[in-house]
Amino acid sequence: MTSRRKFVQAAGLSAVAAGLWGWKEADEGSAKPVRAPLVLGIAGYTFTKVPVDTGISMMKRVGITELSIKDVYCPLDSSAEVIHGVVEKFRQNGIHIYAAGVIYMKTEQEVDRAFEYAKAMGVDLIVAAPNPELLSYTEQKVKGYNIRVAIHNHGPEDKLYPSPVDVYDHIKGLDARMGLCLDIGHAVRAGADPVKVVGDYAPRIFDLHIKDLAVVSKVAKPIELGRGVLDIPGLARVLNRIGYSGRCSIEHEMDMNDPLPGIAESAGFFRGVVKTLG
Amino acid sequence: MTSRRKFVQAAGLSAVAAGLWGWKEADEGSAKPVRAPLVLGIAGYTFTKVPVDTGISMMKRVGITELSIKDVYCPLDSSAEVIHGVVEKFRQNGIHIYAAGVIYMKTEQEVDRAFEYAKAMGVDLIVAAPNPELLSYTEQKVKGYNIRVAIHNHGPEDKLYPSPVDVYDHIKGLDARMGLCLDIGHAVRAGADPVKVVGDYAPRIFDLHIKDLAVVSKVAKPIELGRGVLDIPGLARVLNRIGYSGRCSIEHEMDMNDPLPGIAESAGFFRGVVKTLG
Numbered sequence: 001m002t003s004r005r006k007f008v009q010a011a012g013l014s015a016v017a018a019g020l021w022g023w024k025e026a027d028e029g030s031a032k033p034v035r036a037p038l039v040l041g042i043a044g045y046t047f048t049k050v051p052v053d054t055g056i057s058m059m060k061r062v063g064i065t066e067l068s069i070k071d072v073y074c075p076l077d078s079s080a081e082v083i084h085g086v087v088e089k090f091r092q093n094g095i096h097i098y099a100a101g102v103i104y105m106k107t108e109q110e111v112d113r114a115f116e117y118a119k120a121m122g123v124d125l126i127v128a129a130p131n132p133e134l135l136s137y138t139e140q141k142v143k144g145y146n147i148r149v150a151i152h153n154h155g156p157e158d159k160l161y162p163s164p165v166d167v168y169d170h171i172k173g174l175d176a177r178m179g180l181c182l183d184i185g186h187a188v189r190a191g192a193d194p195v196k197v198v199g200d201y202a203p204r205i206f207d208l209h210i211k212d213l214a215v216v217s218k219v220a221k222p223i224e225l226g227r228g229v230l231d232i233p234g235l236a237r238v239l240n241r242i243g244y245s246g247r248c249s250i251e252h253e254m255d256m257n258d259p260l261p262g263i264a265e266s267a268g269f270f271r272g273v274v275k276t277l278g
Numbered sequence: 279m280t281s282r283r284k285f286v287q288a289a290g291l292s293a294v295a296a297g298l299w300g301w302k303e304a305d306e307g308s309a310k311p312v313r314a315p316l317v318l319g320i321a322g323y324t325f326t327k328v329p330v331d332t333g334i335s336m337m338k339r340v341g342i343t344e345l346s347i348k349d350v351y352c353p354l355d356s357s358a359e360v361i362h363g364v365v366e367k368f369r370q371n372g373i374h375i376y377a378a379g380v381i382y383m384k385t386e387q388e389v390d391r392a393f394e395y396a397k398a399m400g401v402d403l404i405v406a407a408p409n410p411e412l413l414s415y416t417e418q419k420v421k422g423y424n425i426r427v428a429i430h431n432h433g434p435e436d437k438l439y440p441s442p443v444d445v446y447d448h449i450k451g452l453d454a455r456m457g458l459c460l461d462i463g464h465a466v467r468a469g470a471d472p473v474k475v476v477g478d479y480a481p482r483i484f485d486l487h488i489k490d491l492a493v494v495s496k497v498a499k500p501i502e503l504g505r506g507v508l509d510i511p512g513l514a515r516v517l518n519r520i521g522y523s524g525r526c527s528i529e530h531e532m533d534m535n536d537p538l539p540g541i542a543e544s545a546g547f548f549r550g551v552v553k554t555l556g
Binding site: 061062063224225226227232233236260261262264265266267268269270271272273274275276277278 | 339340341502503504505510511514538539540542543544545546547548549550551552553554555556
């Protein structure tokens, strides 16, 4: 039995719910490979203003089971015991924590702490923004822990990684387990085309933060998927083309005290795109 | 100026919001015809359990401006003055009441009342379930008022119009202003294929109630669009093919006391389908 199946059974999920996971696994009953559908997740920043139980209930309501956890739900200096408790709480609610982040790292100690945190969390992916002078040190940790790092682009006002192009330029010569968490909204604000970025950097795209922008502008605010100008069908097409097996995590950054309707609308929109592409 | 433009200006809607209406009108600046995008609406039964102000705020939140009003928000025996007040309240909130219904009609007096109600409401469409023996009388009223009637199919347990095929068989020989409000969930429960129904009865499809079903079964409960088995992309394709110019109204029949997340998810899904089809 695959680890995915074990998790699904442990979480008491139905076969239908399990299908939502979409993880690629060896097909045990047939020789025919099946392309895994794109999988929705939630980027934990979405839940900055709501209690953890509310966040969990919102994920259950919209049928999303993959979470990139933000430290608001589990501080970075938590003990392994506390971290295990958080993971277990989510697991009992059918939610799989697949990554931790965004974690900023300004010192070697903060890099160390992030990897210990991720290890205790049981994730193989840190969504991160290490200071560039720490990238070589971070790479050593990636090799030592066998935990991937996806560096997050944060838009034109960010001094470290404004565009996914800046991220790629920093990591292209480093270990293949160092890549991008492509934030499509910040990317467009910084002048990058997410569809091109995914195509160009395919093997290094480890995670996605999806959202929309009402206009193409450096100062555009994020809105619900489908309300704006970003080419979400084009993004889904290129993700399908490269066989993307990560998550497409909704980062909802409006109505932070009442995010459920916007999360639901964005989830619906993405599912509509995926369903139509077939 | 078209009546649509007048309404849009009166409602203080922006050009972007106006674009959401998608009504077909003569293009005043170009000779090139543009296919109107499919337009979302809300079927008023969705709001059975929430106060009118809540329903209005939910429509504004999800960006849907077209409502088929149910009598819960305006009783059928209301005076014209009361009806005008209801219409004005919605108009001031940027919401256009495009139809009234579903209105059941068991006597000629109830038919009379429905047409007076629709006239006072300013709509050109009644979503209805008149007893079959009243169809000839209803047809006279359609001609007299020049108000269309869209008969609603209500599923296998309905004695009058279980399937859209039953509706069509009753109205095919009647005035062309008598047609269908195709409820895709009830249609599938009654063994009909909504995609085929739209293609076969194209000129008579005046309105749509959209929803999803978890399974194909006579007793399946409606769920959020995209969560179930109905072919929503196929429906949107055939609607585009026939040049459907009515509304695609979400009828959300679960979580009736807290429908907003489900409405938002369904709206997002439909928009994702429409956007992907282009």
